[in-house]
Amino acid sequence: MTLTQPSLTAVESAPSRANAAGRRLRNRLGATGLVALCWIALMIGCAALAPVIAPHDPNAQDLLHVYAAPGGDHLLGTDGTGRDILSRLIWGARTSLVGPALVVLLSLVVGLPLALAAAWRGGWLDAVVGRFLDIVFSLPAILVAVLAVAVFRPGPAPAILALAVAYLPYVARVARSAALRQRAMPYVAALTVQGHGGVAICARHLLPNITPVVGAQIPIAFANALMDLAALSFLGLAVQSPQADWGVLVNDAQAVLQGHSSQVVYAGVLIIATVVALMLIGDRLGGDIRRRRVRRAPQPTGRTP
Amino acid sequence: MMRFLAGRLTGLFITLSVSSFVVFGALYLAPGSPESVLLGNSTPTPERRAAIREQYGLDDPFMARYLHWLGDILHGDLGTSFVGNQPVSGRIGAVFDTTLYLVGVTAVLIAAIGLGLGLLAALRPGRIDALVSTVTAVVAGVPAFVAASVGISVFAVRLDWFPAYGAGGEGFLGRLHGMVLPALSLALIASALLARVTRAAVRAELDKEYTQTARARGIPGRLIVVRHVLPNAAPPIVTVGGLLVAALFAGTVVVENAFGLPGMGSLLIGSVNQKDFPTVQAVTLLMVTAFVLANLVVDITQQLLDPRLRQGGTA
Numbered sequence: 001m002t003l004t005q006p007s008l009t010a011v012e013s014a015p016s017r018a019n020a021a022g023r024r025l026r027n028r029l030g031a032t033g034l035v036a037l038c039w040i041a042l043m044i045g046c047a048a049l050a051p052v053i054a055p056h057d058p059n060a061q062d063l064l065h066v067y068a069a070p071g072g073d074h075l076l077g078t079d080g081t082g083r084d085i086l087s088r089l090i091w092g093a094r095t096s097l098v099g100p101a102l103v104v105l106l107s108l109v110v111g112l113p114l115a116l117a118a119a120w121r122g123g124w125l126d127a128v129v130g131r132f133l134d135i136v137f138s139l140p141a142i143l144v145a146v147l148a149v150a151v152f153r154p155g156p157a158p159a160i161l162a163l164a165v166a167y168l169p170y171v172a173r174v175a176r177s178a179a180l181r182q183r184a185m186p187y188v189a190a191l192t193v194q195g196h197g198g199v200a201i202c203a204r205h206l207l208p209n210i211t212p213v214v215g216a217q218i219p220i221a222f223a224n225a226l227m228d229l230a231a232l233s234f235l236g237l238a239v240q241s242p243q244a245d246w247g248v249l250v251n252d253a254q255a256v257l258q259g260h261s262s263q264v265v266y267a268g269v270l271i272i273a274t275v276v277a278l279m280l281i282g283d284r285l286g287g288d289i290r291r292r293r294v295r296r297a298p299q300p301t302g303r304t305p
Numbered sequence: 306m307m308r309f310l311a312g313r314l315t316g317l318f319i320t321l322s323v324s325s326f327v328v329f330g331a332l333y334l335a336p337g338s339p340e341s342v343l344l345g346n347s348t349p350t351p352e353r354r355a356a357i358r359e360q361y362g363l364d365d366p367f368m369a370r371y372l373h374w375l376g377d378i379l380h381g382d383l384g385t386s387f388v389g390n391q392p393v394s395g396r397i398g399a400v401f402d403t404t405l406y407l408v409g410v411t412a413v414l415i416a417a418i419g420l421g422l423g424l425l426a427a428l429r430p431g432r433i434d435a436l437v438s439t440v441t442a443v444v445a446g447v448p449a450f451v452a453a454s455v456g457i458s459v460f461a462v463r464l465d466w467f468p469a470y471g472a473g474g475e476g477f478l479g480r481l482h483g484m485v486l487p488a489l490s491l492a493l494i495a496s497a498l499l500a501r502v503t504r505a506a507v508r509a510e511l512d513k514e515y516t517q518t519a520r521a522r523g524i525p526g527r528l529i530v531v532r533h534v535l536p537n538a539a540p541p542i543v544t545v546g547g548l549l550v551a552a553l554f555a556g557t558v559v560v561e562n563a564f565g566l567p568g569m570g571s572l573l574i575g576s577v578n579q580k581d582f583p584t585v586q587a588v589t590l591l592m593v594t595a596f597v598l599a600n601l602v603v604d605i606t607q608q609l610l611d612p613r614l615r616q617g618g619t620a
Binding site for chain 2: 131134135138139140141142143146147148149150151152154223227230231234235236237247250251252253256257259261264265267268271272273275276279280
C-alpha cells in the first residue's frame with residue numbers, strides 16, 4: 001500500500017523515481033533474487049537473439065556426426081540425427097518461454113478486468129465470478145489442455161489457450177481479494193464522493209494498488225505454465241517434435257535407452273533452473289508484502305518472559 | 306457441521322455438473338461436424354455416418370443429448386470406444402488399478418519424505434534447516450517428466466536397478482519394484498511443497514508461548530512436540546498434503562506415459578492420439594471427479610481436525 005500512491009506524494013522527478021523503484025526492487029529481491037533475475041534475463045536474451053548466437057541451424061541434420069561428443073564444432077555435442085544440441089537448446093528457449101508468457105498474459109487480460117468488476121460491483125456479479133473461478137480452479141490444468149488438444153489438434157495454440165483458461169483463477173482470485181480490500185479503504189469513498197466514475201477509479205487507483213500483490217503471482221504462474229506446457233510438449237501434445245522446445249528435447253527416449261542422455265539432462269536443467277528462478281522471484285516479491293504487513297501491525301515491544 | 310456439509314455438497318454438485326457439461330460440450334466445439342470427430346480419421350460411408358448420428362442421437366436437441374449421455378454415465382455406461390468397439394468402462398477397468406496403485410505409492414512417498422524433511426528442518430534450526438530449505442526450493446522446480454527422463458537414464462539404463470518401461474514384475478513386490486521410479490518422479494514436487502508447509506507450521510507452533518511455558522515447566526522436548534506441537538500444526542499440513550495427493554490423479558498422465566505404465570493416463574493420451582473421443586471424455590470426467598472428491602475429503606477432514614472451524618460455522 002505504501003508502494004504506489006504517486007498522486008499523494010510530493011512532486012518527484014522521473015529519473016529519481018525510477019532509481020527509487022529500482023532500489024526497492026533490489027531490496028525486495030535480495031542477492032539470490034538478483035541472481036535469479038539475471039538467469040531469467042539470460043534466458044530471455046537467448047530466446048530473443050537465437051538466430052544470432054546459435055552456432056548452427058537447430059534443425060540441420062548431420063548423419064555423419066551422430067551423438068558427437070561435446071567440444072570442437074559442437075560445444076554440447078549432437079543428437080541422434082547429428083543436430084547441434086546447443087543450438088537446439090537456444091532455439092528451444094523461444095517456444096519454452098513465449099508459450100507460458102502468452103498463457104500468463106491472456107489470463108491477466110481476461111482475469112484482471114473480471115476480478116476488478118466483481119470486486120467493484122459486488123452482489124450477484126461477484127457471486128457468479130467467484131463461483132466460476134472456483135469451478136475452473138477445481139479443474140486440473142493439464143486435463144483441460146488434454147481435452148482441448150483432443151477436440152482441436154495437437155499443437156501449441158490449443159494448449160496455450162486451454163492453459164490460459166485454467167490459469168484464470170490463479171491471478172483473478174488474488175486480484176479479486178486484493179481489490180476487495182482496497183475497495184473498503186477510505187480513499188475510494190473519497191474519490192467516489194468527488195464524482196470519479198467506477199471505471200476510472202478501478203483503472204487509475206485500484207489497479208495500481210493491487211499490482212504488487214498480483215505482480216508477485218505472475219512469476220509463479222509463469223513457472224507453473226512453463227512446467228505444464230513443457231509437460232504437454234513432452235507428451236507430444238503442444239510443440240511438435242522436429243521443432244526445438246525444452247519439453248520436446250527432454251522426450252528423447254531412444255537416446256536415453258542407448259545411453260546418450262546429455263540432451264535430456266541439459267534441457268531438464270534449463271527447465272529446472274528457470275522454474276526455480278521464477279519461483280524464487282515470486283517468493284521474494286510476495287514475501288516482502290507479507291513481512292511488511294506484519295511489521296505494520298501493532299506489536300508488543302520486546303518479548304514477554 | 307451439517308450446514309457446512311450441505312454447502313460443500315452443493316458446490317460439489319455444481320462443479321461436477323459444469324465439468325461434465327464442458328467435457329460433453331467440448332465435442333461440439335471441434336471444427337467440423339461432431340460425427341466427423343467421432344469417426345476419427347476414417348472416411349465413412351453415408352450409412353456409417355447415419356448410423357453414428359443415430360447411435361449418438363445427434364439429431365436430438367443438445368440438452369437432450371447431454372442429459373442422455375449423463376444418464377448413461379450415472380448408470381455406469383461410459384460409451385463405446387472406437388478402438389475395437391469395446392465398452393469404454395471395460396477399457397478403463399483394465400487399467401484403473403495401475404493408476405490407483407501409482408497414486409497410492411506416491412502418496413506414501415510424499416507423506417514420508419515431506420513430513421520427514423519438514424520436521425527435520427523445523428526441529429533442527431541452523432545448518433540442517435538451511436540445507437533442507439535450499440534442497441526443497443530446488444526440488445519444487447523439478448517437473449515429473451524431467452525427473453522421469455533423468456531417472457530412467459541414470460537408474461534404469463546406467464545402473465539397471467529398475468525397469469525403464471512397463472509395469473514391472475509379478476505380484477505385489479514385483480509391481481512395487483516397477484513403481485519406484487514413476488512414484489518418485491511424481492512425488493518430488495509435492496514432497497518439497499509439503500516439507501516447506503510442514504516446516505512453517507511446526508515452526509509457528511514452536512514459537513508460540515504455550516511451547517515456551519511447557520518447556521519452562523520442564524516437560525521433555527520430545528513430549529512437547531508429539532503431544533502439543535504436532536496436533537496444533539496438523540491442519541495446514543493435512544490440507545496441503547491432501548490437495549497435493551488429489552492433484553496426483555492428473556499428474557499420473559505425464560508419468561505413466563514417460564514410463565509406459567498401462568494406466569488411465571496412458572489410456573488418455575493414447576486415446577487422444579487415436580482420436581477416440583468417447584474414451585477421452587470418460588477418462589477426463591473420471592479424473593476430474595476423483596480430483597474434486599478428494600478435495601471434498603480434504604475439506605471435511607480439515608473441519609474434523611480443527612474445532613475452531615466447526616464452531617465458526619461460517620462455511
